[in-house]
Amino acid sequence: MPIWVDADACPVVVKDILCRAADRWKITTTFVANQGIRVPPSPFIKTRQVMAGFDVADNEIVRLLQPGDLVVTQDIPLAAEVVENGAVAMSPRGQPFTRENIRQRLAMRNLMEELRSTGEVTGGPSGFSQTDRKQFADQLDRWLQKNARRASGPLRE
Numbered sequence: 001m002p003i004w005v006d007a008d009a010c011p012v013v014v015k016d017i018l019c020r021a022a023d024r025w026k027i028t029t030t031f032v033a034n035q036g037i038r039v040p041p042s043p044f045i046k047t048r049q050v051m052a053g054f055d056v057a058d059n060e061i062v063r064l065l066q067p068g069d070l071v072v073t074q075d076i077p078l079a080a081e082v083v084e085n086g087a088v089a090m091s092p093r094g095q096p097f098t099r100e101n102i103r104q105r106l107a108m109r110n111l112m113e114e115l116r117s118t119g120e121v122t123g124g125p126s127g128f129s130q131t132d133r134k135q136f137a138d139q140l141d142r143w144l145q146k147n148a149r150r151a152s153g154p155l156r157e
Helices: 012-025 056-064 078-085 102-118 130-146
Strands: 003-006 028-035 043-048 068-074 088-090
Touching: 003 012, 003 056, 012 043, 012 130, 043 130, 056 078, 068 078, 068 102, 078 088, 078 102, 088 130
Parallel strands: 003 028, 003 068, 028 043, 068 088
Antiparallel strands: none
16 A cells, blocks of 8 residues: 655655655655655655646646555645545645545635635644644554555555
């Protein structure tokens, strides 16, 4: 079960956690972005650079993922597609996107986007905290433990 990372806006600390986990668990982890991403040398860590453009990286992730794969993204529309395709989606803050919560998350995203466009709300999410880091690491660890047997199978791309 590979891990796919929507890497353009992924916090560096989350990338570091994912790289350590890829080596420790021997699980293919691919960072998809429209710019070059630096990763440590490892047979389990890959990068895939796509052309710049709206949703190009998202579309590449959706094209490549299989049911059960994990996708790390803070892009809620991408998370909705991931869940719809039977894969698992998680935010860099460790919040799972599920069939049960994705519609509400999309509605909230759309509402906040509308409020920002009218000037009623300014700013974005709070800064990435130590609590966010721990929550992500804990959720990733749960997913890895749950999928340990399947993750030890042959690598695929």
